[in-house]
Every structure is written in C-alpha cells, then in structure tokens.
Amino acid sequence: MKRAFLMLLVISLIFTGFTSAYGAETIKIGLIAPLTGPIATFGQSVEKGVRMAVDEINAKGGVLGMKIELFVEDNQAKAEESANIARKFIEQNKVVAILGPVISSNTLAAAPIAQQSKVPLLSPTATNPRVTQVGNYIFRACFVDDFQGTVMARFARTGLGKRSNTAAILYEKTSDYSIGLAKYFKETFINLGGKIVAEESFSSGDQDFSAQLTKIKGKNPDVLYVPSYYDTAGLIIKQARELGINVPILGGDGFDSPQLAELAGKENLKNCYFSGHFFAGSSAPQVKTFVANYKKRYNAVPDMLAALGYDAAYMLADAIKRAGKVDRDAIRDALANTKNLKLVTGTITLDESRNPQKSAVIIGFDSNGNQVYKATVNPPRK
Amino acid sequence: MITEIFQQIINGIALGSIYALIALGYTMVYGILRLINFAHGDIYMVGAYAGYFAITSFKWGIFPSFIFAMLICAILGMSIERFAYRPLRIRNAPRIAALTTAIGVSFLLENLGIIFWTPTPRAFPQVIPLKIYQGIYERFGIIVNNRQLVIISVAIALMLLLQFIVNKTKIGMAMRAVSFDRETAWMMGVNIDYVISFTFAIGSMLAAAGGVLVGIYFNRIDPLMGVMPGVKAFVAAVLGGIGIIPGAMVGGFILGIAEILVSAFIASSYRDAIAFAILIVILLVRPSGIFGVATREKV
Numbered sequence: 001m002k003r004a005f006l007m008l009l010v011i012s013l014i015f016t017g018f019t020s021a022y023g024a025e026t027i028k029i030g031l032i033a034p035l036t037g038p039i040a041t042f043g044q045s046v047e048k049g050v051r052m053a054v055d056e057i058n059a060k061g062g063v064l065g066m067k068i069e070l071f072v073e074d075n076q077a078k079a080e081e082s083a084n085i086a087r088k089f090i091e092q093n094k095v096v097a098i099l100g101p102v103i104s105s106n107t108l109a110a111a112p113i114a115q116q117s118k119v120p121l122l123s124p125t126a127t128n129p130r131v132t133q134v135g136n137y138i139f140r141a142c143f144v145d146d147f148q149g150t151v152m153a154r155f156a157r158t159g160l161g162k163r164s165n166t167a168a169i170l171y172e173k174t175s176d177y178s179i180g181l182a183k184y185f186k187e188t189f190i191n192l193g194g195k196i197v198a199e200e201s202f203s204s205g206d207q208d209f210s211a212q213l214t215k216i217k218g219k220n221p222d223v224l225y226v227p228s229y230y231d232t233a234g235l236i237i238k239q240a241r242e243l244g245i246n247v248p249i250l251g252g253d254g255f256d257s258p259q260l261a262e263l264a265g266k267e268n269l270k271n272c273y274f275s276g277h278f279f280a281g282s283s284a285p286q287v288k289t290f291v292a293n294y295k296k297r298y299n300a301v302p303d304m305l306a307a308l309g310y311d312a313a314y315m316l317a318d319a320i321k322r323a324g325k326v327d328r329d330a331i332r333d334a335l336a337n338t339k340n341l342k343l344v345t346g347t348i349t350l351d352e353s354r355n356p357q358k359s360a361v362i363i364g365f366d367s368n369g370n371q372v373y374k375a376t377v378n379p380p381r382k
Numbered sequence: 383m384i385t386e387i388f389q390q391i392i393n394g395i396a397l398g399s400i401y402a403l404i405a406l407g408y409t410m411v412y413g414i415l416r417l418i419n420f421a422h423g424d425i426y427m428v429g430a431y432a433g434y435f436a437i438t439s440f441k442w443g444i445f446p447s448f449i450f451a452m453l454i455c456a457i458l459g460m461s462i463e464r465f466a467y468r469p470l471r472i473r474n475a476p477r478i479a480a481l482t483t484a485i486g487v488s489f490l491l492e493n494l495g496i497i498f499w500t501p502t503p504r505a506f507p508q509v510i511p512l513k514i515y516q517g518i519y520e521r522f523g524i525i526v527n528n529r530q531l532v533i534i535s536v537a538i539a540l541m542l543l544l545q546f547i548v549n550k551t552k553i554g555m556a557m558r559a560v561s562f563d564r565e566t567a568w569m570m571g572v573n574i575d576y577v578i579s580f581t582f583a584i585g586s587m588l589a590a591a592g593g594v595l596v597g598i599y600f601n602r603i604d605p606l607m608g609v610m611p612g613v614k615a616f617v618a619a620v621l622g623g624i625g626i627i628p629g630a631m632v633g634g635f636i637l638g639i640a641e642i643l644v645s646a647f648i649a650s651s652y653r654d655a656i657a658f659a660i661l662i663v664i665l666l667v668r669p670s671g672i673f674g675v676a677t678r679e680k681v
C-alpha cells in the first residue's frame with residue numbers, strides 16, 4: 001500500500017514536471033466552434049481558417065518566441081455546451097485566450113464565463129450587439145448586426161433594380177441573431193420611407209413555413225427579408241419560390257454556406273442577396289494571397305467564416321505580441337487597443353465598445369448557385 | 383382573402399397528412415399492445431436516412447429506395463420489440479416500465495444517429511421532380527404541388543390498406559383478438575409473439591414511408607427530425623382517439639390545419655401554444671378523442 005502510494009506520487013510528480021515544462025513553451029489558445037450540428041459548415045470553416053493562421057504564425061517562429069498551441073472543441077451549436085467548453089478551457093487547459101464561439105447565442109452563453117474568469121474571448125463571427133456588452137474581456141472580429149441590418153435595408157430601398165417600397169420580414173423568434181437583424185432592418189427600412197407590410201416568425205427546428213409565407217404572399221411585398229442561418233433559410237427560400245413568391249429575398253451573413261444552394265435548390269437562389277464580411281473573388285492583394293493559400297491547403301474556396309476565423313487568430317497573435325507577455329490582462333489591454341490592423345476581411349480598428357468598424361459586401365447568386373459580388377458598403381463615419 | 387384562406391387550408395392539409403402518416407403507426411401499435419411506442423418518431427428518422435442512402439449511395443430509384451427503407455425499418459421495429467419490449471412483457475412488467483423503455487429506445491436511436499450520421503442536416507435528393515399546379519385553380523390563385531398531392535394520397539392509401547389488413551385478413555383478426563384479450567387469444571392458439579412482431583413490422587414500415595416522403599417534401603433530414611413530428615403525431619393520434627385508425631388520420635388533419643390557421647390568422651409566434659390549447663379544449667369535450675367511444679372495440 002505504502003509502495004503503491006509512493007509510486008503514484010512519483011508518477012504524478014513526473015507528470016506535473018512534464019506539463020509545466022511543456023506549458024512554459026507554448027501559448028495556449030482554445031477554439032470553440034460548432035464542428036457538427038445544424039450549422040456545421042460554419043464551425044468547420046472557422047476551424048480551418050484558425051488552424052491555417054496558427055500554422056502560418058508558428059512556421060514563422062510563433063509569437064514572442066513561443067509556439068501557439070491550439071485546443072479545439074465542438075459545441076454542436078448548443079449554448080450550454082459552449083459554456084461548458086469555456087469553463088473547461090479556462091480551468092483544465094489553462095488557456096490565455098478563447099477564440100469563438102461562432103454564432104451569437106452560443107457566444108452569449110460562453111462570454112459571461114470568460115468575463116468572470118478574466119480571460120479574453122474573441123469571437124470571429126458573433127454579430128449580435130449584446131455579445132461585447134457582456135464585459136470588457138469580450139471582443140469580436142466582425143461587424144455588428146445593426147450595421148448589417150442597415151446595409152440590407154438600404155440595399156432593398158436603393159440597390160435593387162427597382163426601388164422597394166414595401167418589405168416583409170420572416171425571422172426566427174428563438175435566435176438572438178435573427179431577432180437583432182430583423183429589428184435593425186425594420187428600423188432602417190422605415191426611416192428610409194419604406195413600409196413593413198408583414199412581420200412573421202417561426203421557432204427553431206420548424207420545417208414548414210407555408211402558413212407564414214402564404215400570409216406574406218397575400219401582402220404582396222416588394223422584398224422579403226429572412227435573417228436566418230442557411231439551414232432554415234434554405235428551406236424558406238425553397239418554399240417561398242414554390243408558393244410563387246418571386247420577389248428578391250435578402251438575408252444576412254448566415255446565408256454564407258455551400259449548403260444553402262443544396263437546401264434551397266440552386267434555381268431558387270436567383271434574386272437572393274445577403275450581406276457578408278468578405279468576397280473570395282475580390283481583387284484586393286491580401287484576399288488573393290489568402291484565397292490562394294487556402295485553396296492550396298484545403299482544396300476549396302474559403303467562405304467568409306474561414307476568412308474571419310483566420311483574421312481572428314491574427315488579431316489575437318498581434319495583441320499577444322504587443323502585450324509583450326503571455327498574461328491574460330495584458331492581452332486584453334492590447335486587444336482593446338487594436339488599431340489599423342490590415343487583415344483579409346478589412347482593416348480593423350476597435351471602437352470603445354470593442355467592435356471593429358469594417359465594410360460589408362453584398363453578395364448575390366448566379367444561375368448555378370455560385371456567389372456573385374454585388375457591392376461594398378462602408379461603415380458610417382463617426 | 384378567400385384565396386388566402388383556401389391556400390392556408392391546403393397548406394394545413396399538407397402538413398396534417400405528414401402528422402397523419404406518422405400517427406397511423408403510433409395508433410396501430412397502441413391499439414394492439416396498449417403501448418405508446420415513443421421510439422416511433424425515431425424509426426421514422428431511420429427510415430428517412432435509409433431512403434437517403436439507398437438513393438445517394440446505391441443510386442436506386444425512388445421506388446426501390448422506398449421499399450428498402452420500409453424493410454430496414456421493419457427489421458429495426460421487430461428487433462426493438464424482440465430485445466426491448468418482449469422481455470418486459472414476458473416478465474409481466476408494469477406498463478410504466480415498457481413506456482420508460484420506449485423513451486430509452488428513442489434516445490438511443492437519436493444518439494446513434496448523431497454518432498453514425500453526424501448531427502449535420504443533409505439535403506435529400508430531389509427524386510420526385512417538382513410540379514406546381516396553378517392553372518387548375520387559377521381563378522382562386524391557389525397553388526398546389528405534386529409532392530403535397532403524393533403525401534396526401536400515400537397517407538390515405540396507407541390508411542385504407544391498414545384498415546383492410548386489420549379488418550379483413552387472418553392476421554388482422556389475430557391482431558384484433560390479441561388487442562381484445564391477449565390471454566384468451568393465446569389459449570385459442572394465436573401465436574402472440576408472432577402477431578406482436580408483425581404489428582411492429584407494419585407500424586415501422588409506415589414510419590419509414592413517412593420518413594422518406596417527408597425527406598423529399600422538406601428536402602432536409604437530420605438525426606433529430608423525428609422528435610417534434612413524433613410528439614405532434616402522438617397528439618394527433620390521441621386527438622383522433624388512440625387505437626382507432628381513421629382517428630389518426632382525422633387527428634393529423636385537424637392538428638395540421640389548426641397550426642397553420644393559428645399562424646396565418648392569429649400570430650405565428652403562438653403557433654404551437656394556441657394549436658395545443660385547441661387540442662386541450664377538444665379533449666375536454668371528448669376525453670377519449672374524436673372517434674373514441676368508451677364502449678367501442680379498439681383497433
């Protein structure tokens with residue numbers, strides 16, 4: 001018994017020795033992303049982008065002479081999983097910062113835990129305004145929904161061939177993202193002199209939207225706004241077209257997935273537009289390099305989630321470098337001072353609420369369901 | 383406005399026939415065994431996946447894929463009965479034990495689905511080309527498509543077939559006998575295990591048919607696709623009078639139409655809440671369901 005105890009002691013000593021020696025040489029970062037589940041392509045793209053950035057940084061010698069060690073966990077797009085993983089990253093893996101989660105409602109669940117433990121959390125893609133309001137340790141690498149909703153309302157009024165005077169909205173009442181976008185779209189559209197003729201909602205998991213769409217069709221709007229993720233937006237677009245709603249359908253960055261065309265049917269994507277963070281066909285040099293490297297590595301064209309994941313990793317690496325030490329508080333301060341950082345999705349300067357001011361692109365589809373660039377919209381000058 | 387009401391009722395019938403399709407299997411198993419097979423919605427999910435793989439991996443046509451999905455689910459249903467429910471029945475376990483087992487089987491199937499097929503939704507191949515019929519009712523501006531018509535006709539055909547099996551065939555007579563009095567049927571030489579196995583096979587085949595059709599209709603399948611329709615189909619079966627085959631059909635239509643009309647003319651946010659409140663009211667008035675009569679022989 002005594003000997004066994006002694007053995008255990010020796011083993012544990014060896015282990016702690018190893019881990020601490022190992023730990024001193026790396027910068028530990030955790031990534032929370034929905035790698036499986038209803039919006040799996042979002043998480044997989046973000047992970048690819050982050051991994052590519054981390055490998056590039058490490059190949060160049062890492063940050064502050066240390067390699068970045070990346071921990072990745074799948075939250076299946078569930079809020080409670082996101083909170084659990086955040087806790088695990090902080091308590092077990094002892095990460096210095098967290099990247100992710102990807103969607104707003106997941107980020108809103110993980111953020112309070114990061115804030116409490118004073119660990120910087122940088123979501124590449126959570127666009128709901130409330131995310132960074134959780135506290136001063138919470139950051140994001142993308143623009144905010146009020147901007148996104150505004151952009152699409154403006155586009156509906158003036159960007160389409162014919163001026164839209166009336167709009168209908170169909171949103172998901174159980175999603176922070178969807179509610180937020182619907183609200184900002186509505187406000188701007190009304191401010192610009194338009195009229196909202198129908199405002200319908202559905203619950204997550206619904207597959208049948210015929211009632212709402214029939215009602216919307218009866219109101220005869222010039223444009224339909226569907227702020228939803230691709231898995232439901234695909235079904236809605238399909239059912240809308242089948243019911244004979246042929247007006248333009250607009251959405252947010254949640255449309256950006258190769259699966260949208262599969263679920264909606266590519267012929268139905270005609271006359272659909274969404275606001276996004278990045279367009280892979282852009283001629284900007286940093287986008288071209290990124291797209292070329294990404295293609296070489298993954299044999300696929302990056303979507304905007306991959307680009308934002310990539311940018312978020314660089315944003316964090318930049319902050320650690322400026323902090324000069326691997327310390328959570330120092331990294332937070334450096335992140336908050338991010339200024340004129342040139343990245344793939346634009347030049348990032350964080351405002352006092354830790355949100356970047358960036359431009360948005362509007363993307364449409366060709367007859368094969370491929371994305372087509374439509375316009376770039378710059379943020380309002382403050 | 384009239385147009386819209388007509389169109390909404392058609393939408394409701396289309397949605398209701400999906401519930402009816404699933405409810406038929408629920409109600410049949412209950413009618414024979416007095417067991418609510420909560421795994422029914424998940425067998426429906428397995429059926430959708432079986433059809434999906436038959437079409438995408440084996441490159442089969444719609445008809446063989448349909449049969450394949452039904453066979454797979456018949457085997458699955460019989461195995462579930464053999465390994466999960468029969469041991470309980472033999473030991474005369476209380477009914478609550480069987481119910482709890484059913485819930486367990488349901489979770490098992492869902493999670494196996496998540497492990498094997500990942501929770502990521504898949505787009506179901508569009509094997510029935512979409513045709514939209516607008517011309518016939520142009521005067522009213524109503525739109526119906528062929529997939530809706532297929533679902534409604536398959537649901538009605540299966541209901542009639544089921545009625546025929548239960549009322550006109552020898553095995554149906556055995557099923558009714560088992561339902562009426564299991565002990566006596568056994569003493570009269572009815573092979574109870576065989577009859578119950580058969581009941582599960584038929585019920586699961588119905589679920590598989592529903593899964594494939596709904597996959598085609600909504601163009602999206604995932605391992606949790608059976609949860610909500612399963613619950614709603616169960617409610618539809620109870621509403622119609624559980625154990626009564628035409629009741630499942632009528633219950634499904636009522637639930638579908640109620641849901642659609644609530645979201646169309648009251649508020650889409652209260653869709654489920656109000657639809658279910660209506661059901662509570664119906665059950666208050668007719669506690670054993672619309673077709674349920676206390677003295678009527680079930681099945």
